[in-house]
Structures are given as C-alpha cells and as structure tokens.
Amino acid sequence: xxxxxxxxxxxxxxxxxxxxxxxxxxxxxxxxxxxxxxxxxxxxxxxxxxxxxxxxxxxxxxxxxxxxxxxxxxxxxxxxxxxxxxxxxxxxxxxxxxxxxxxxxxxxxxxxxxxxxxxxxxxxxxxxxxxxxxxxxxxxxxxxxxxxxxxxxxxxxxxxxxxxxxxxxxxxxxxxxxxxxxxxxxxxxxxxxxxxxxxxxxxxxxx
Amino acid sequence: xxxxxxxxxxxxxxxxxxxxxxxxxxxxxxxxxxxxxxxxxxxxxxxxxxxxxxxxxxxxxxxxxxxxxxxxxxxxxxxxxxxxxxxxxxxxxxxxxxxxxxxxxxxxxxxxxxxxxxxxxxxxxxxxxxxxxxxxxxxxxxxxxxxxxxxxxxxxxxxxxxxxxxxxxxxxxxxxxxxxxxxxxxxxxxxxxxxxxxxxxxxxxxx
Amino acid sequence: xxxxxxxxxxxxxxxxxxxxxxxxxxxxxxxxxxxxxxxxxxxxxxxxxxxxxxxxxxxxxxxxxxxxxxxxxxxxxxxxxxxxxxxxxxxxxxxxxxxxxxxxxxxxxxxxxxxxxxxxxxxxxxxxxxxxxxxxxxxxxxxxxxxxxxxxxxxxxxxxxxxxxxxxxxxxxxxxxxxxxxxxxxxxxxxxxxxxxxxxxxxxxxx
Amino acid sequence: xxxxxxxxxxxxxxxxxxxxxxxxxxxxxxxxxxxxxxxxxxxxxxxxxxxxxxxxxxxxxxxxxxxxxxxxxxxxxxxxxxxxxxxxxxxxxxxxxxxxxxxxxxxxxxxxxxxxxxxxxxxxxxxxxxxxxxxxxxxxxxxxxxxxxxxxxxxxxxxxxxxxxxxxxxxxxxxxxxxxxxxxxxxxxxxxxxxxxxxxxxxxxxx
Numbered sequence: 001x002x003x004x005x006x007x008x009x010x011x012x013x014x015x016x017x018x019x020x021x022x023x024x025x026x027x028x029x030x031x032x033x034x035x036x037x038x039x040x041x042x043x044x045x046x047x048x049x050x051x052x053x054x055x056x057x058x059x060x061x062x063x064x065x066x067x068x069x070x071x072x073x074x075x076x077x078x079x080x081x082x083x084x085x086x087x088x089x090x091x092x093x094x095x096x097x098x099x100x101x102x103x104x105x106x107x108x109x110x111x112x113x114x115x116x117x118x119x120x121x122x123x124x125x126x127x128x129x130x131x132x133x134x135x136x137x138x139x140x141x142x143x144x145x146x147x148x149x150x151x152x153x154x155x156x157x158x159x160x161x162x163x164x165x166x167x168x169x170x171x172x173x174x175x176x177x178x179x180x181x182x183x184x185x186x187x188x189x190x191x192x193x194x195x196x197x198x199x200x201x202x203x204x205x206x207x
Numbered sequence: 208x209x210x211x212x213x214x215x216x217x218x219x220x221x222x223x224x225x226x227x228x229x230x231x232x233x234x235x236x237x238x239x240x241x242x243x244x245x246x247x248x249x250x251x252x253x254x255x256x257x258x259x260x261x262x263x264x265x266x267x268x269x270x271x272x273x274x275x276x277x278x279x280x281x282x283x284x285x286x287x288x289x290x291x292x293x294x295x296x297x298x299x300x301x302x303x304x305x306x307x308x309x310x311x312x313x314x315x316x317x318x319x320x321x322x323x324x325x326x327x328x329x330x331x332x333x334x335x336x337x338x339x340x341x342x343x344x345x346x347x348x349x350x351x352x353x354x355x356x357x358x359x360x361x362x363x364x365x366x367x368x369x370x371x372x373x374x375x376x377x378x379x380x381x382x383x384x385x386x387x388x389x390x391x392x393x394x395x396x397x398x399x400x401x402x403x404x405x406x407x408x409x410x411x412x413x414x
Numbered sequence: 415x416x417x418x419x420x421x422x423x424x425x426x427x428x429x430x431x432x433x434x435x436x437x438x439x440x441x442x443x444x445x446x447x448x449x450x451x452x453x454x455x456x457x458x459x460x461x462x463x464x465x466x467x468x469x470x471x472x473x474x475x476x477x478x479x480x481x482x483x484x485x486x487x488x489x490x491x492x493x494x495x496x497x498x499x500x501x502x503x504x505x506x507x508x509x510x511x512x513x514x515x516x517x518x519x520x521x522x523x524x525x526x527x528x529x530x531x532x533x534x535x536x537x538x539x540x541x542x543x544x545x546x547x548x549x550x551x552x553x554x555x556x557x558x559x560x561x562x563x564x565x566x567x568x569x570x571x572x573x574x575x576x577x578x579x580x581x582x583x584x585x586x587x588x589x590x591x592x593x594x595x596x597x598x599x600x601x602x603x604x605x606x607x608x609x610x611x612x613x614x615x616x617x618x619x620x621x
Numbered sequence: 622x623x624x625x626x627x628x629x630x631x632x633x634x635x636x637x638x639x640x641x642x643x644x645x646x647x648x649x650x651x652x653x654x655x656x657x658x659x660x661x662x663x664x665x666x667x668x669x670x671x672x673x674x675x676x677x678x679x680x681x682x683x684x685x686x687x688x689x690x691x692x693x694x695x696x697x698x699x700x701x702x703x704x705x706x707x708x709x710x711x712x713x714x715x716x717x718x719x720x721x722x723x724x725x726x727x728x729x730x731x732x733x734x735x736x737x738x739x740x741x742x743x744x745x746x747x748x749x750x751x752x753x754x755x756x757x758x759x760x761x762x763x764x765x766x767x768x769x770x771x772x773x774x775x776x777x778x779x780x781x782x783x784x785x786x787x788x789x790x791x792x793x794x795x796x797x798x799x800x801x802x803x804x805x806x807x808x809x810x811x812x813x814x815x816x817x818x819x820x821x822x823x824x825x826x827x828x
Contacts, residue, residue, distance in 0.1 A: 003779035008699040014637060016221060018694065021438070021645025024228025028236060028309045029649060036317040048326050052317075066309065070302040074295065077221045078214040088695065092817045095691040102649045102687070110657040110673075119669050158210035196299045223428060228645070231435025235443060235516045243524040255533050259524075273516070277509040280432065281502065285422040365417035403506045430635060438642025442650060442723045450731040462740050466731075480723070484716040488709065491635045492628040572624035610713045 009091030016080050022098045023073045029105045030062045030069075033112065058112040064185065065108040067192040069101065071166070072131050079139055079159070084149035093141055097134040103127050121181045125174035132167040136160065166195070216298030223287050229305045230280045236312045237269045237276075240319065265319040271392065272315040274399040276308065278373070279338050286346055286366070291356035300348055304341040310334050328388045332381035339374040343367065373402070423505030430494050436512045437487045443519045444476045444483075447526065472526040478599065479522040481606040483515065485580070486545050493553055493573070498563035507555055511548040517541050535595045539588035546581040550574065580609070630712030637701050643719045644694045650726045651683045651690075654733065679733040685806065686729040688813040690722065692787070693752050700760055700780070705770035714762055718755040724748050742802045746795035753788040757781065787816070 009015075037051035076097065083090075107127040114120040139159050142148055148156075173187040216222075244258035283304065290297075314334040321327040346366050349355055355363075380394040423429075451465035490511065497504075521541040528534040553573050556562055562570075587601040630636075658672035697718065704711075728748040735741040760780050763769055769777075794808040 003776045004699070004783050007703055007776065007780075008695050011698060011702050014641065014698045014702070017224060017638060017641040018645055020221065020224040020228050021435075021641050022649055024225055024435070025232050025439075025646050025649040027305065028229055028232040028312070029653065031309050031313050032236065032239075034313045036313070036320045039320055042321065042324075045324055045326050048321060048324050052326070052330070063306070066302075066306050070299070070306075073225065073302075074215050074298055077216070077218060078211070081218050081221070082214055091695055092691070095687075095694075095817070098648065099684070099687050099691075102652050105649070106652050106655045106657070113657045113660055114663065114669060117663075117666055117669050119666050119673070123673070155210045155214065159214075162211050196302070224431060227428065227431040227435050228642075231432055231642070232439050232646075234512065235436055235439040235519070238516050238520050239443065241520045243520070243527045246527055249528065249531075252531055252533050255528060255531050259533070259537070270513070273509075273513050277506070277513075280509075281422050281505055284425060284428045285418070288425050288428070289421055362417045362421065366421075369418050403509070431638060434635065434638040434642050438639055439646050441719065442643055442646040442726070445723050445727050446650065446653075448727045450727070450734045453734055456735065456738075459738055459740050462735060462738050466740070466744070477720070480716075480720050484713070484720075487639065487716075488629050488712055491630070491632060492625070495632055495635070496628055569624045569628065573628075576625050610716070 005088050009086055009088035012080055012083050012086045015086055015091055015094055016077070019073075019076060019080070019094070019098060022101050023069060026101050026104050027066060027069050030065050030108055033105070033109045034058055034062065057115055060185070060189070061108055061112040061115065064189050064192065065104055065111075067189070067196055068128060068131075069104060071192060071195050072101070072135065075135055075163070076138075079135070079142070082149050082155075083142055083147050085147055087145065087147065090138065090142055090145070090147060093134060093138045097131065097138060100127060100130040100134055103130075115185075116181055118177045118181060121174060121177045121184055125170060128170050129167065132163055132170070136163045139163070166191075212295050216293055216295035219287055219290050219293045222293055222298055222301055223284070226280075226283060226287070226301070226305060229308050230276060233308050233311050234273060234276050237272050237315055240312070240316045241265055241269065264322055267392070267396070268315060268319040268322065271396050271399065272311055272318075274396070274403055275335060275338075276311060278399060278402050279308070279342065282342055282370070283345075286342070286349065289356050289362075290349055290354050292354055294352065294354065297345065297349055297352070297354060300341060300345045304338065304345060307334060307337040307341055310337075322392075323388055325384045325388060328381060328384050328391055332377060335377050336374065339370055339377070343370045346370070373398075419502050423500055423502035426494055426497050426500045429500055429505055429508055430491070433487075433490060433494070433508070433512060436515050437483060440515050440518050441480060441483050444479050444522055447519070447523045448472055448476065471529055474599070474603070475522060475526040475529065478603050478606065479518055479525075481603070481610055482542060482545075483518060485606060485609050486515070486549065489549055489577070490552075493549070493556065496563050496569075497556055497561050499561055501559065501561065504552065504556055504559070504561060507548060507552045511545065511552060514541060514544040514548055517544075529599075530595055532591045532595060535588060535591050535598055539584060542584050543581065546577055546584070550577045553577070580605075626709050630707055630709035633701055633704050633707045636707055636712060636715055637698070640694075640697060640701070640715070640719060643722050644690060647722050647725050648687060648690050651686050651729055654726070654730045655679055655683065678736055681806070681810070682729060682733040682736065685810050685813065686725055686732075688810070688817055689749060689752075690725060692813060692816050693722070693756065696756055696784070697759075700756070700763065703770050703776075704763055704768050706768055708766065708768065711759065711763055711766070711768060714755060714759045718752065718759060721748060721751040721755055724751075736806075737802055739798045739802060742795060742798045742805055746791060749791050750788065753784055753791070757784045760784070787812075 034055060037048065037055075042048050042051060076094070086094075104127060107124045111120045111124045139156075143156055169191045170188065173184050173191060175184075176187055177184040241262060244255065244262075249255050249258060283301070293301075311334060314331045318327045318331045346363075350363055376398045377395065380391050380398060382391075383394055384391040448469060451462065451469075456462050456465060490508070518541060521538045525534045525538045553570075557570055583605045584602065587598050587605060589598075590601055591598040655676060658669065658676075663669050663672060697715070725748060728745045732741045732745045760777075764777055790812045791809065794805050794812060796805075797808055798805040
C-alpha cells in the first residue's frame with residue numbers, strides 16, 4: 001500500500017467533525033437568504049405584516065430544507081457511529097456527500113425564489129437524490145470494505161432499505177409536480193415530518 | 208425495535224458538536240448584517256461618526272441576541288451534559304431547537320431594522336418562545352425516556368422551573384410593547400444581563 | 415448552590431468547541447467581504463489587474479485581522495488547556511470574549527473600507543482592547559476560583575504579563591494614528607508577525 | 622523556555638477542531654456566491670433553464686474548489702493524525718495554512734467571475750501554491766521538531782513527495798493557460814478527480 005494511504009482519511013472522528021461543521025453552516029445559511037424587508041417600503045405595522053406574509057412560503061421551503069438536512073444528518077451520523085475506522089476512499093465518498101450538502105442552500109434559495117417552477121423543484125430533487133445516492137454508496141462501500149464495527153446483516157439491510165424507501169418517496173413527491181409544484185412540496189414536507197416525528201402508528205412507523 | 212432506530216441519533220457527542228456548530232455560526236452571523244457605511248457617503252471623520260452612531264441601536268439588538276443565544280447555549284449544554292445517551296426522538300427535538308436557533312439571525316435583523324415596530328418585537332419573542340418550548344420539551348422527554356445520567360428530582364424541577372421563569376420574563380418584557388418597543392427591549396436586556404452576570408444578591412440570584 | 419448552577423457551564427470541552435466554531439466562522443467571514451470586482455467594469459486582463467491592485471490594502475487589513483484572531487485563539491486555547499473545569503461565571507466571561515470575536519469581521523470591514531480614518535482605527539483598537547480585557551478577566555477569574563489544573567505562580571504571572579504587554583503594544587500602535595493610520599497599521603502588523611513568528615532573538619522573543 | 626510557550630498551541634485536538642471549522646465554513650461558503658437568478662428576469666421555465674445553464678461554468682469552478690479543499694483537508698488531517706503533540710510554532714504554521722484556506726472562497730469567486738482571464742487563474746494557482754507550501758512547511762517542521770508520533774522515514778518521504786508531485790501538476794495545469802484558461806481548468810479538475818477517486822491503475826495510482 002502507498003504509505004500515504006496508511007494515514008490519509010483514517011480518522012472517523014475528524015470526518016464526523018467536518019460533517020458536523022458543514023451541516024451546521026448549511027443549516028444556518030439556509031435562513032440567511034431570508035432578508036428582512038427593505039425599510040423604505042414599510043411605513044406601518046400593516047405594511048410590515050404584509051411584507052412578512054409574502055415571506056411565508058419561503059419560510060416553508062427553509063423548513064423543508066432544514067428537515068432534509070436533519071434527516072441526512074441523522075442518517076450519516078448513524079452510519080459513522082457504527083464505523084470502526086475509515087479510509088481514504090470512504091473519506092472521499094463522504095466528502096462527495098458533503099458537497100451535496102453544501103449545494104442545499106443554493107437549491108433551497110432557487111426553490112424559494114421560483115416556487116411555482118417545475119425546473120426549480122426538479123433541481124431540488126436532483127440534489128436530494130445526490131445526497132441519497134452518496135449516502136447509499138458510502139454505506140455499501142463501508143460494508144464491503146469491512147469498515148463497520150458491529151452491524152449484523154439485519155442492520156445492513158435496514159439502512160439500505162431505509163435510504164431506498166425514502167428516495168422512492170422523494171421521487172414520487174417530485175413526480176407530483178406534473179400537477180403542481182405546491183402538491184409536490186406538501187407531499188415532501190409531510191413525508192419528512194413523518195420521518196422526523198416517527199409516529200408509532202403501524203404503516204407510517206415502518207417506513 | 209426497527210433496527211435503524213438502534214443506531215440513529217444515539218450519539219450525544221455528535222448532537223453536541225452539531226449544536227456548537229449551529230450556535231457558533233448563528234452567533235457570528237448576527238453581526239454579519241451590520242454593514243460598514245457606504246464609502247461614497249462619508250467624506251470626513253465626523254460623517255463616519257454620525258453614520259456609526261446610527262448603527263448603535265442595531266448593535267444593541269445584536270448584543271441582546273448574542274445574550275439570548277448565550278443563555279440558550281448554556282441551557283442546552285447543561286442538559287446534554289447530564290444525558291447518558293440519546294435516541295432518535297431526542298435528536299429530532301434537539302434539531303427542532305436548532306432550527307429555532309438558525310432563525311435567530313433573521314429575527315434579529317428584522318428587529319434591528321424595524322426597532323420601533325411591535326410586530327418585529329412579537330416575532331422576535333415568538334422565536335425566543337419557540338427556543339424555550341423546545342428546550343423544555345427536550346428536557347421533559349429526556350426525563351421520561353430515562354436518558355439522563357444522574358439528575359435527582361431536585362435538579363429536574365430546577366431546570367424546568369428555570370425555563371418557565373425565564374419565558375415568563377420574556378413574555379412580560381414583550382407585553383411591555385403596549386407602551387413602547389424600547390421599553391420591552393430595555394427590560395429584556397436587563398433580564399438577560401441578570402442571567403449572564405448571575406449576581407449573588409437575593410431575589411435576582413434565585414430567578 | 416442553585417441546582418441549575420451545578421450543571422450549567424461545566425464543560426470545558428463544549429466551551430472549547432463553541433470557541434473553535436466562532437473563531438473558524440469569524441476567520442473565514444473576514445474574507446467574505448472581499449468581493450470579486452464587478453464583471454461589467456472589466457474588459458481586459460489589465461483592467462482586472464488594476465481592480466485587484468485596488469483590493470490589495472483590504473487584503474492587508476484582513477491579514478492583520480486573521481493574525482489578531484490567530485493570536486487570541488492561541489491565547490484562549492492556552493488558557494482552556496490548563497483548566498480542570500469550568501463553571502457558569504467562566505462560561506459567561508468566555509461568551510463575552512466570543513462576542514468580541516464575532517465583532518471582528520465588522521471592525522475589519524470598517525477598517526478596510528475607511529483605512530485612512532482615525533475613527534475606524536480607534537474602533538478597531540477598541541475591539542482588540544475588549545478581546546484583551548475579557549481574556550485577562552477570564553484568566554484572573556479562573557485563577558481565583560481555583561479552576562486551573564496545574565498552573566504554578568510563574569505561569570499565572572506569565573499569562574497576565576503577556577496580555578498586558580500585547581495590549582500596551584496595540585495601544586501604542588493605535589496612538590500612532592496621530593501621525594497617520596497607515597503608520598499604526600504597519601506597527602500593529604509588525605508586532606503581530608513578531609508574536610506569530612516568535613523569533614528567537616533576544617528582546618523580541620521575550621515580549 | 623518562556624512559561625507561556627509551555628501551554629500555547631499544545632493541543633493537536635484543538636488545532637484539528639479549528640481546522641475542521643475553517644474547512645467546513647470555506648467549503649460551504651464556496652457555493653454561497655452562486656445566487657439564484659433574479660426573479661424579475663424569469664418569466665417561464667425556459668427562461669429559468671437558460672439562466673441556470675449560464676451558471677453551469679460557475680458550478681464547475683465550485684466543484685474544482687471543493688475538490689481542492691477536500692484534497693487539502695485529507696492532507697492536513699493525515700498530518701495531524703500522526704502528530705503526538707503540537708507547539709506554538711506548529712500552530713502558527715497551521716494557522717497560516719488556514720489563512721490560505723480562508724482565501725479560497727475569494728479566489729474561487731474571482732475565477733468563477735472571470736473564467737477566461739489568465740490573471741484570475743494565476744491568482745487561483747497562487748492560492749493553491751500557498752496551501753501546498755504551508756502544508757509542506759508544517760510537515761517538515763513537525764518532522765524536525767520531533768512532533769510526530771510514529772512516522773518512519775518511508776512515510777516522511779511519501780508525504781513530502783506527494784505534496785511536491787501534486788504542486789508540480791497544479792503548476793503544469795496553470796501553465797497551460799498560455800493556450801487557454803479552460804484547458805488549464807480541465808487539466809486541474811482531471812488531476813483532482815484522480816486524487817479523489819484514487820484509481821488502482823498503475824501510473825495514476827502512484828501519483
């Protein structure tokens with residue numbers, strides 16, 4: 001083995017720390033695009049109320065993106081927690097995943113700005129698909145390269161199945177844009193809230 | 208238990224690291240909205256002095272928000288320190304709390320821009336209320352789910368009481384806006400300084 | 415003791431993690447204010463060269479601020495390293511210090527924009543003074559409250575002396591603005607490079 | 622030894638944490654410069670498609686910079702992992718390296734804005750060269766000062782050789798701008814992908 005590869009990308013802790021940093025910045029930057037209305041257009045409380053109401057759909061898009069990032073943060077954190085060690089290839093798969101994370105504030109701003117445009121929704125979905133594909137690839141690589149500490153077959157399958165089901169739901173939600181982008185967004189937010197709140201009622205709890 | 212839930216959201220350390228990241232970015236972004244005056248309007252030291260004096264109320268709003276974030280950082284850090292472990296539900300409650308943290312730069316910019324508007328103050332207060340409610344919910348959940356390492360009944364009650372008293376003071380301060388938003392801001396800053404400085408004189412030290 | 419205070423602000427590690435986050439964001443945001451020239455004013459390589467040359471003084475100001483933040487990061491890191499534990503008061507002193515850190519991108523942008531104005535230099539100096547005063551207060555408090563792990567009298571004095579000498583040099587440098595702000599900046603950058611490079615030649619190494 | 626130097630810059634962990642923060646912020650800020658098109662110029666899906674296609678070259682530049690930062694993150698992480706301890710000089714060499722990291726969003730924005738200008742490419746290359754030179758200096762210093770935990774001669778040489786080869790490739794790629802900046806960018810991206818993907822085919826795997 002190339003001696004450099006013996007020390008490159010070995011530290012799961014450092015990878016986790018970088019991930020936490022990128023997620024933290026991306027999560028906080030989402031809202032950075034939400035600007036206070038310009039002062040010179042606001043002359044009364046009512047003006048301000050109207051201006052803020054106009055921002056409401058944007059806020060929903062940010063909430064959706066925060067949920068997305070939250071879901072993927074929990075997902076990658078779950079993966080890194082069961083890894084005994086890392087290597088250079090895994091680090092790069094994870095860096096690719098973090099690149100997709102760093103694109104989320106842009107995709108979100110685009111979606112918030114062009115909420116009724118299918119193209120904005122499809123690009124948003126492409127970003128989520130990239131996140132899912134790279135998370136899946138990281139897990140499969142880690143499994144095959146023997147980097148996991150203690151994950152039985154059942155858990156290996158559960159993690160993969162989970163990503164696939166979630167991506168199928170995202171794809172279905174995005175496909176709903178043939179009707180209307182708002183229908184898509186509503187569907188996606190509901191699916192995400194289901195993941196976040198994790199209700200204990202039958203069929204929903206199993207996805 | 209769903210095998211995925213056995214590994215999702217388990218790490219208190221990762222949750223703490225993400226929190227520190229989100230707080231660090233939010234605290235630093237607060238001031239990002241404080242722009243240096245445009246160069247072409249400034250022709251003398253006196254011009255610059257006047258332009259900076261106009262920024263002074265904004266700086267006070269930022270200080271208030273930094274104190275708010277500091278208080279909640281100390282609060283969540285105190286909670287996470289006594290947690291023996293985490294789980295997926297707790298992670299999501301905490302992610303909700305971090306979403307409220309990520310909204311603070313926006314609420315702050317709005318308050319700074321429209322310092323005399325009651326609506327801006329009430330939205331700011333709603334953000335603080337959301338922070339408090341989610342911190343309270345996290346603690347109560349952790350208590351009931353048996354996630355705490357070593358917190359006697361006295362401490363459990365002390366943490367809850369503390370959040371409720373603080374929120375009552377924030378609500379009272381915000382209610383003062385029926386007179387004037389400046390009265391509200393002054394009251395809130397004084398309460399926060401009391402929390403930060405923690406004087407040892409009787410009644411103040413007990414709140 | 416109030417039961418809350420038994421768990422609030424106890425963790426030196428969390429305080430260090432928050433500090434690293436705030437410093438990392440502040441250090442990176444410094445340069446965020448350095449915008450690429452607008453594309454429509456640039457028609458040739460020579461145009462671009464001229465536009466970038468105009469940015470050169472700003473880059474020097476950023477370098478100065480990066481050095482400042484680097485010096486204070488090394489300083490606070492040295493302090494936290496020898497602390498056995500923290501408490502709520504220390505956390506708040508340190509949060510005050512981090513507030514001063516979060517102001518640096520603004521002070522820097524102001525200085526970069528108004529490089530020839532004494533007022534900008536004096537505000538920059540006030541920011542540095544605040545950093546030094548709070549770092550000094552943190553150390554003195556930690557010493558008196560018995561929070562240090564293993565720092566003999568010699569080290570206690572060395573840390574305090576170091577901060578006082580550095581602040582005296584910053585004050586002297588800022589006072590040079592009675593001649594010219596450029597003289598001040600040059601002096602401060604030289605002093606900072608001396609701290610960063612830490613030459614081993616006699617008198618310079620002892621400051 | 623000056624007593625202050627006994628505690629200043631000692632912690633490899635803190636240095637790693639600051640680095641992860643700076644890299645995380647820089648990686649995420651890269652994309653911050655990618656703005657959604659202004660809403661008033663977009664009246665149809667086709668308009669949006671055209672506006673986004675115009676952003677495509679910028680996205681490639683961001684990808685290139687993310688790869689650059691990823692490569693240097695893996696590199697510095699590999700170095701810090703084998704360090705038994707740090708000292709003040711090493712901390713400052715590493716802080717210099719982080720300053721070069723913090724410049725990357727600016728260099729990237731400049732390159733993205735002026736993609737056909739040689740000067741923008743050369744400044745970008747200067748930034749990469751600075752990163753490489755400081756990483757090399759950090760390693761050589763750590764080697765000579767005996768700060769490494771367990772790195773045999775083979776590894777010491779491998780790390781240095783790696784940096785030199787990579788810098789030679791960056792320099793060669795940048796020199797290609799005598800033809801065209803796009804040729805340079807294409808060459809650099811290919812080299813970086815080779816580093817990231819680390820194919821196992823003969824000559825490529827050895828660089």
